[in-house]
Amino acid sequence: MTEKKEHPSIGAFKEFVRKHPKLIAEVRKGDKKWQELYEDWYLLGENDTSWKKYQEVTAEEESADNTKVDFMSKMMTAVKSMDANQMNQHLYNMNNTISSIQNLFSTFGLTKGSSKNQSNPSNHPFSFRKD
Numbered sequence: 001m002t003e004k005k006e007h008p009s010i011g012a013f014k015e016f017v018r019k020h021p022k023l024i025a026e027v028r029k030g031d032k033k034w035q036e037l038y039e040d041w042y043l044l045g046e047n048d049t050s051w052k053k054y055q056e057v058t059a060e061e062e063s064a065d066n067t068k069v070d071f072m073s074k075m076m077t078a079v080k081s082m083d084a085n086q087m088n089q090h091l092y093n094m095n096n097t098i099s100s101i102q103n104l105f106s107t108f109g110l111t112k113g114s115s116k117n118q119s120n121p122s123n124h125p126f127s128f129r130k131d
Helices: 008-019 022-029 034-044 049-054 059-080 084-107 114-119
Strands: none
Touching (some): 008 034, 022 034, 022 049
């Protein structure tokens, strides 16, 4: 059997795709087709500005990735250095503060549905009457 030899431009296009790996992702997502990309490459050439967005990771993207990694490492360091007893004390104080505010609201009648209970006490399930 005879082997088919590919056209030299196809080899050049394959090399171009290796330099622009985001093209592969576009094809896999279904946004582009290889035939369309090949035709654009053949007509526009490799140096067209439209290909810049498909190049390998740029320095800006690398710095953004490094920033994310730095943030996560700082968060992990902060979690490791937390004192559990101190955190528990803060949560206890917050709970007491919230309870005090709720008690103030109930004292002054600012609870949810308080107007319904005052206007029609028979709807309350524990409504007892004095004889």
